[in-house]
Amino acid sequence: MPNPTAAMLVIGDEILSGRTRxxxxxxxxxxxxEVGVDLMEVRVVSDQHGAIIGAVQALSRAYKYVFTSGGIGPTHDDITADCIAAAFDRTIDVRDDARAILAEHYERSKTELNTARLRMARIPQGATLIENPVSAAPGFKVENVHVMAGVPSVFQAMVESVLPSLTGGKALISKTLRIERGEGDIAGPLGALAEEYAMLSMGSYPFQKDGRYGAHIVIRGNNEAQIDAALAKLKATFE
Amino acid sequence: MPNPTAAMLVIGDEILSGRTRxxxxxxxxxxxxEVGVDLMEVRVVSDQHGAIIGAVQALSRAYKYVFTSGGIGPTHDDITADCIAAAFDRTIDVRDDARAILAEHYERSKTELNTARLRMARIPQGATLIENPVSAAPGFKVENVHVMAGVPSVFQAMVESVLPSLTGGKALISKTLRIERGEGDIAGPLGALAEEYAMLSMGSYPFQKDGRYGAHIVIRGNNEAQIDAALAKLKATFE
Structure with a gap:
């Protein structure tokens, strides 16, 4: 059985403007x-309703899992939650359990839970919350879309919160052979090998460094024995 | 007049598998x-015909300029040129001027221009070549799609080859104010400012470092005087 598929949607003008990497x-x-879910596509869109809604709907239909990052903070440019609600034709409002999480967090840090911060408790109808062990404000899941923060430390923590809930397949195994030959010399034998091992994916990534050049040949798949066999064959060709 | 829009298509399993950043x-x-072209969307797709063709067609219709990276080398996994030809219903074959560029390059380095390397001279019918001052093998442009290499040094050189041919608009100006206050305290005044200066884009990017926290407020637009005025107003609010 093939692995389940996934897509990611990165929401943020700061990426598209070149400010942030x-x-x-x-x-x-x-x-x-690592958990056997195949990431098939990533889209980066700007902080605009139409762009976000269109991408969420397209990716949600096309893949088993969707993960978004960005746009769930307290400021005016954080419009992701509203867009997710609109994409699935759901209402959105402050939800009691999300408000309670924020209230406890801000009470501990003696900070007022004002109107802006309460925006982070606005959750689309019927969503499941995603735990945020870093800064409390939760992500959420609507249908197959996991909505997470853009700040890397928070995003990563939320990914870890979500992973156990996914039905994964076989982990992707990837092995690399460095060949110090021009890609054009590697191409012929590599192409033949790729046909022979059609169940594996083979990529060639050229390098040039310190006067040496060649390519890293990466063989990916779910079956380590096959990968090792293909790699050994390729290695023998270039010895 | 608004700036022309652009999209980017990154082609490569190596990005989606997490191997390469x-x-x-x-x-x-x-x-x-810098040249006043607004990057509106980026997509990353795998090395598969259907995925590449679909994305190229969608982005080419939606934006003024499209830029692709990856998949134009000599190996079997380099299928971008064929996909571009298919996306625009054009034939593709080795072209004399592209072959001459490769022949000269490989003669200089005493390397055989074999069948695999000749693949890099396969150019869709009616395309314009894009110069590659790094490693000779050219990129090309079909309609509004600029097809470039994935190796960063070559990609960057090709971007520089292409930029003078674009009709740009006003350069994007971006200024940042660091405010050491919680985002939830900044949100109210910032939201009001964003409404007042609707022609500018304002983003809030929280940070937390060495026990200090706050947000970088980034104001972007084409008019420096407006940006400075908005920035001064925001600064005054938090002094």
Missing amino acids: DSNMHYLAGRLG | DSNMHYLAGRLG
């Missing part, structure tokens, strides 16, 4: 691979 | 901002 994609990709 | 998105975002 996204790191959540790389983190999620690595963790999903 | 993409850096081309961040580079392109920064450079487009």
Whole structure:
């Protein structure tokens, strides 16, 4: 049985404007691979209702799991929760359990739970909360969409909260062979090998460093014995 | 007149599997901002015909400029050129001018221009070549889609080859104010300011470091005087 599929939606003008370098994609990709969920697509969109709603609907229909990052804070530019509600035609309002989590958190830090902070307790109707052990304000899940924070430490903590609830498949195994030959010389034997081992994915990533050049050949799949066999064959070709 | 819009398509299993951290998105975002082209969306898809063709068609219709990275090398997993041809219903074959560029390059390095390397001279019908001053093998442009390499040094060189051909708008100006207050305290005044200066985009990005916390407020727009005025007003609020 093939692994379940997933997509990620990164919400944020700060990425598209070049101000911030996204790191959540790389983190999620690595963790999903470990639990056997295949990340098939990532989209980055700006903080605009239409863009977010359209992407959420498209990805939710196309993949088993969707993960979003960004836009669930207390400020005016945090519109993700409203967009998720709109995407699934649900109402949204402050929810008692989310409010209680925030109230306890802010009481501990002697901070007022004002109108802005209460925005973070606005949860689409019927959603399940996602625990945030870093800064309390919860994420949430609507249908197959997991809505999480953009701040990397919070995003990562939420991913860890969510992972046990996913039905994963076989972990992705990835092994690399460094070949100090031009990619154009590797291509022929590699192409033949890729046809022979059609169940594995093989990628060639050229490098050039300190006057040496070649390619890292990465073989990915779920079956370690197959990967090792293919790798050994490739290695023998270039010895 | 609003700035022209753009989208980027990153093609590569190596990003989605978590092996490689993409850096081309961040580079392109920064450079487009400088020349007044608004990057509105980025998609990352795997090395699969259907995924690439679908994304290229959707982005090409929705935005003025599209930029792709990855999948134009000599190995079997480099399928971008064929997908672009298919997306625009064009034929594809080795083209004389592209072959001449490769022939000269490989002759200089005393390397055989074999079948695999010749793949890099396969150019969709009617495309314009994009110069590659790093490693010769050209990118190309079909309609509004600029097809470039995934290796960061080559991608960056190709972006620089392409930028002068774009019709840009006003450069994006971005200024940041660091406020050492909780985001929930900043949210009210910031929201009011964002309404007053609706032509500017304001984002709040919380930080927590060395026991201090607060948010970086980023104000973006094309008019520096407006940005400075808004920034001064915000600063005064929190002094």
